[in-house]
Amino acid sequence: MILHWSKKKSITGNKATPYLRSIILLFVFYLPITGVSQTKLNVHGYLTQAFAISDGHQILGIPSTGTSDYRTLALQFRFDLDEASNFVIQLSHKKTGKSPLAVLEKDIALDWAFFQHKFSNQYSIKVGKIQIPFGIYNEVRDVGVLLPFYGLPYAPYGEGGYMSETVDGLSITFMSEDFNPWNFEFSIYAGHWSWSEWFNTKNVFSGALEQQVGIAQIEKGVGGQLVLNTPVDGLRLIAAGQFGRVVDGLSFSENGILGPKNFYDGLLAIDADFEKYFFRSEFLFLALDKTDVQVNAGYAQAGYYFSESFSLNIQGEMFRVNYLTLPPILSKITGKSSFSFDFDIDYAIGFKYNFSSNYTLKLEGHWNKGYLVEEIALSPFQEKAAETLYSILSLSTSF
Numbered sequence: 396m397i398l399h400w401s402k403k404k405s406i407t408g409n410k411a412t413p414y415l416r417s418i419i420l421l422f423v424f425y426l427p428i429t430g431v432s433q434t435k436l437n438v439h440g441y442l443t444q445a446f447a448i449s450d451g452h453q454i455l456g457i458p459s460t461g462t463s464d465y466r467t468l469a470l471q472f473r474f475d476l477d478e479a480s481n482f483v484i485q486l487s488h489k490k491t492g493k494s495p496l497a498v499l500e501k502d503i504a505l506d507w508a509f510f511q512h513k514f515s516n517q518y519s520i521k522v523g524k525i526q527i528p529f530g531i532y533n534e535v536r537d538v539g540v541l542l543p544f545y546g547l548p549y550a551p552y553g554e555g556g557y558m559s560e561t562v563d564g565l566s567i568t569f570m571s572e573d574f575n576p577w578n579f580e581f582s583i584y585a586g587h588w589s590w591s592e593w594f595n596t597k598n599v600f601s602g603a604l605e606q607q608v609g610i611a612q613i614e615k616g617v618g619g620q621l622v623l624n625t626p627v628d629g630l631r632l633i634a635a636g637q638f639g640r641v642v643d644g645l646s647f648s649e650n651g652i653l654g655p656k657n658f659y660d661g662l663l664a665i666d667a668d669f670e671k672y673f674f675r676s677e678f679l680f681l682a683l684d685k686t687d688v689q690v691n692a693g694y695a696q697a698g699y700y701f702s703e704s705f706s707l708n709i710q711g712e713m714f715r716v717n718y719l720t721l722p723p724i725l726s727k728i729t730g731k732s733s734f735s736f737d738f739d740i741d742y743a744i745g746f747k748y749n750f751s752s753n754y755t756l757k758l759e760g761h762w763n764k765g766y767l768v769e770e771i772a773l774s775p776f777q778e779k780a781a782e783t784l785y786s787i788l789s790l791s792t793s794f
Contacts, residue, residue: 441467444789484505521566543710604770634661672699
């Protein structure tokens with residue numbers, strides 16, 4: 396048995412969702428051409444459509460037969476009450492191929508819904524379902540034209556990351572330019588969010604694969620982030636952290652594998668984007684209270700701009716689980732109470748071509764070694780990690 400965590404969005408859906416999806420598609424392709432805008436109401440959106448295929452194992456919803464059921468799409472409505480206050484609502488549609496988490500997806504999901512007020516150029520507040528300021532990409536995680544690859548690194552983002560996209564609560568942001576040429580932005584937030592979990596098991600009688608999906612709730616969660624903009628143009632440093640109590644789901648229910656637990660995590664990141672190249676790296680540390688379990692996850696990205704339109708990107712990522720408690724029977728056999736292992740290692744190379752500022756084509760290949768495979772039950776306690784090659788071709792637009 397192996398567990399996977401991922402961010403969970405609030406979901407809505409009904410018989411009208413096919414019509415809503417059609418309306419969203421119309422906005423996505425029509426508005427960039429017409430340039431429609433309103434004084435009080437602004438509409439923005441994005442769409443990324445992809446074809447993905449793996450060489451054998453199914454991973455991240457990508458089967459060996461290939462899938463075009465792989466996309467992200469959103470419409471954002473922003474209504475400005477005045478120069479200081481606005482409402483923002485974002486609806487989305489997302490497909491992840493044959494991922495076990497697809498059972499949680501509805502045609503239309505509510506991404507964000509919040510009220511924002513700026514008290515001054517330095518202080519602002521958001522209340523509602525808001526984006527979590529955490530790391531380089533968390534607030535733009537599905538905007539394909541901004542990303543070097545189709546999706547974000549599994550470590551620490553993506554399907555299975557310990558990082559939620561939104562929180563139901565409030566955030567306060569302070570921006571300072573008093574230390575020029577240095578300046579910084581500091582945000583704190585509090586509220587509730589959730590993770591999705593899934594794992595595979597094999598039926599001991601029939602040998603059939605069985606998949607289970609659950610939702611863990613983060614109660615009384617709090618977090619903060621500091622973004623430091625340096626005197627070097629294009630270089631910024633980020634430090635962030637979170638704390639909360641995890642309950643329910645497959646792992647954190649009273650009778651679950653771990654039971655209710657307090658957790659805390661920390662993240663350090665560097666984001667350097669210059670004229671001819673970029674480099675980005677993030678490292679996440681997560682621990683569960685009253686256990687020895689720890690997670691170390693990180694990645695490094697680099698890219699070279701051959702021109703304003705064409706770039707080559709590479710990426711390496713690692714997700715390591717430390718001091719995971721062994722089942723009693725294996726503990727007796729090995730004489731150890733816990734062990735550590737690399738849950739996921741992924742290397743990627745890709746090409747990105749910008750037809751314009753809001754139309755982008757990407758082709759990428761990944762080599763993966765780990766336990767993310769979805770069509771078999773693979774236990775890190777007893778079996779070697781699976782090796783998988785997969786490729787993604789995607790086209791993105793935004794307005």
